[in-house]
Amino acid sequence: MTLEKAIRILAGTLVLVGTALAHWVSPWFHLIPAFVGLNLIQSSFTGFCPAEGILQKLGIGKEGSSCCR
DSSP states (O other), X not given: OOHHHHHHHHHHHXXXXXXXXXXXXXXXXXXXXXXXXXXXXXXXXXXXXXXXXXXXXXXXXXXXXXXXX
């Protein structure tokens, strides 16, 4: 699996889980998808993606490839 696909899967999963938790548990869980969205926007401007570093340390994806650039 490429790093780009892993980051997209992670972001999509967090958005869906945060939305479901906000619907069934507490509206405060809307902060999860909001954080993911803000992170995606900032990474498009800065090229820095925190998830990229975490996933690389877990051994997912190839070194040097980035979805945030």
